[in-house]
Amino acid sequence: MTTLAPDHLILDSSVGLHLCSESNESELVKKLHVAQEQGVRIWFYVGEYSTLVGDLNRNLGSMSSSKDASLVAPRQRLEEMLPGMQWLSALTGDIPASDDSDPIATALTYAAARLAGSTWVLTHDERRAQKGAPFALAGNFDIPHPVGRVPFIDLGAQQDRIRGQIEEGLHRVLHHGRYVMGEEIAELESQLTEMSGAAHCICVSSGTDALLAALMAIGIKPGDEVITSPFTFFATAETIALLGGIPVYVDIDPETFNLDSGRIEAAVGPRTRAIMPVSLYGQCAEMDDINAIAQRHSLVVIEDAAQSFGARFHGHSSCALSELACTSFFPAKPLGAYGDGGACFTQDAATADRLRQIRDHGQQGRYHHTALGINGRLDTIQAAILSAKLTIFEDEIAARQCVADRYAMLLADLAAAGHITLPVLRPHNTSAWAQYTIRVPDREQIQQYLAEQGIPSAVHYPAPLYDQPALAQSIQDCPESDRAAQEVLSLPMHPYLDGAAQVRVANALYEAFADWSNTRAPSVAAEG
Known part of the structure; x- marks a missing residue:
């Protein structure tokens, strides 16, 4: 009996055939269920699916009705027996560079190597098992019962739900090749506008750049004061300071950790230009009170919604509660990319135009720069990923x-x-x-x-x-x-x-x- 401690198990076509032919109560199915309960991810390699269909058809015989049923049954059968099983894509690099008596075994080895952590390929093929790791006989393995670590966040479980959409989006970008400002950017901005209720959305390269661009759009200059919270991530005040502005800190509400709106007005002075409340931990600040103060003193409100996209305040969405708002798509955020990303939101068309210009080096046309800006464009690949995530x-x-x-x-x-x-x-x-x-x-x-x-x-x-x-x-x-x-x-x-x-x-x-x-x-x- 081979004891495995895997993070991933790949089932080859011989195991897939066994599962499609066995009952849900077979010993192998029970072992795989136990593995899943312990957090082991189960995969079937797409490059072997046609082999599985062919083998199953031969087992079923030549009756047309059985053959027709088998064309769709393998995938359905595997997904019914092993809920949560994932399909591992076959990549160009999986193809062996030289002749191989079992090229699929080599491909499986390459596929196993690209999964993070310990990966084994379960097989009923004795020849493959004799190759050693990563192959192991499906009828002769055991998995210990360790007490696993609770994940702080779990992007893998999320990815399992939308793997097909993510891969399709990535391949679409790879094939059209417009890696900067591809059509996926405008599509994502439209989706985010609709979801937030803001009039305009401008995607940028990070949540930090979103804050910086918003402050640049309202003309923050050296000596200007921006009222904000001292209890937040560094970027909130960093972006103010980068423009020569002065962060003026107002203490927080001890229950919500957001700006105490009752303390803001006392901090307004002759150099105050904006208020930047942070909707911390996902809950919106008291935006009605803050907007009222801003209106009395002719100030701009910029909601730092890095953590609150998807939240609601009196039935209205975060990012549509003030003249400007900024969010972050850092991977750990509720809506996270697979790298840095962010967005600015505004209700004002002229401000939206300035933000689009700022994110692209201040260009008003190709190589025509009418203002100073930043290199703040969101990558097209990140937009494709975010669009897939928006579906759930x-x-x-x-x-x-x-x-x-x-x-x-x-x-x-x-x-x-x-x-x-x-x-x-x-x-x-x-x-x-x-x-x-x-x-x-x-x-x-x-x-x-x-x-x-x-x-x-x-x-x-x-x-x-x-x-x-x-x-x-x-x-x-x-x-x-x-x-x-x-x-x-x-x-x-x-x-x-x-x-x-x-x-x-x-x-x-x-x-x-x-x-x-x-x-x-x-x-x-x-x-x-």
Whole structure:
């Protein structure tokens, strides 16, 4: 018996034939189901599908009715027996460069090598098994039962849902060759405009460049002040400083971690030009109040919606709540590319034109530069990926809400005991749940214990921006931001986080506080 510890299992055509001919209760099917439950991804190599169909047809005989049925049955059969099984594309590089008695075996070896982690190819072919790794006999393997690590995010599970669409989009771009400003950019901008409700969308190369372009579009210059939050990612204030502007920090609401709108007006001065609220962790800031302040003082509001695309405020979408908004498509965001990307949104056509000009070196026509700009174009390949992801985005936002609701239930007793503080969602808001962030005392100790249990966590963010060396300002009065930076802890959060994984997270948190309290939540045991 060969003991495997795989991240991936590829089934060759001999195993596919066996599965198509066996019952759902066969020992092999049971083993593969156990592997899937442990997070092992099961694949069938597309390059062997025609072999599988031919072998199955020969087994079924020459009756036309059986033969017709078999033409569609293999794929259906495999997907029914192994829900979640993926189809591994055959690439040009899989073809052996020299003569080979079993070229498909070589192709399978190359295909296995390009999957990240440990990969084995299961076969019933003794000749292939004799080649050794990555081949293993399907009837003679076992998989141990390790306690896996809970993924902080799971882009692989997302990719499994839309692999075909992603691959089609990538191949389309590779074949038409318009890697910069291909037609996929305009298609994505149209989709994002429709989804957000904003009048215009301008895709750019990152969330940071989106903020920079927005500030350039409204003419921020040295000495101008922009009111913003000190409790956010560095880019928010960095882009202000890059233009010579001065970030003016207003403290946060301790419940939502967003700008405390009641403190903004006192920070408005003669050099103030804009307010840049951050919709942190996926929940919109109090945009009505902020817009009203801006209107009284003739200021521009730029929503930093890097984490909140997909959220709603009083029924209206983030990115359509102010004169300008910017989001990020960093891979970990609710809508993430496979690299950097971002977008600006505006209700004003003239501002949209300026943004398009700024993202392309200030060009108003080819080699005619009427303004200073940046190299801020989104890659066409990233647009193709984002369009594929948009097809499941609303479903994923709903799934994120389910994950957040389950956390709230599982952790309720721990919060009631005063050991942690759960996120607070305002009644008029829906969140994109980019993060599920709690407050804890003795954060380093809690984080270390979670890590020992295979549970990742993160700190968003460990210091207010005025404490960052590049933006250091000595005189600040933002005690809530200071306190949040010492207490916040983000737990695993993504649309594919199942109940069992969340129970592990919750149990680990209860155990971490065991020295302080004997309280354990009945809900944790019930979910197990």
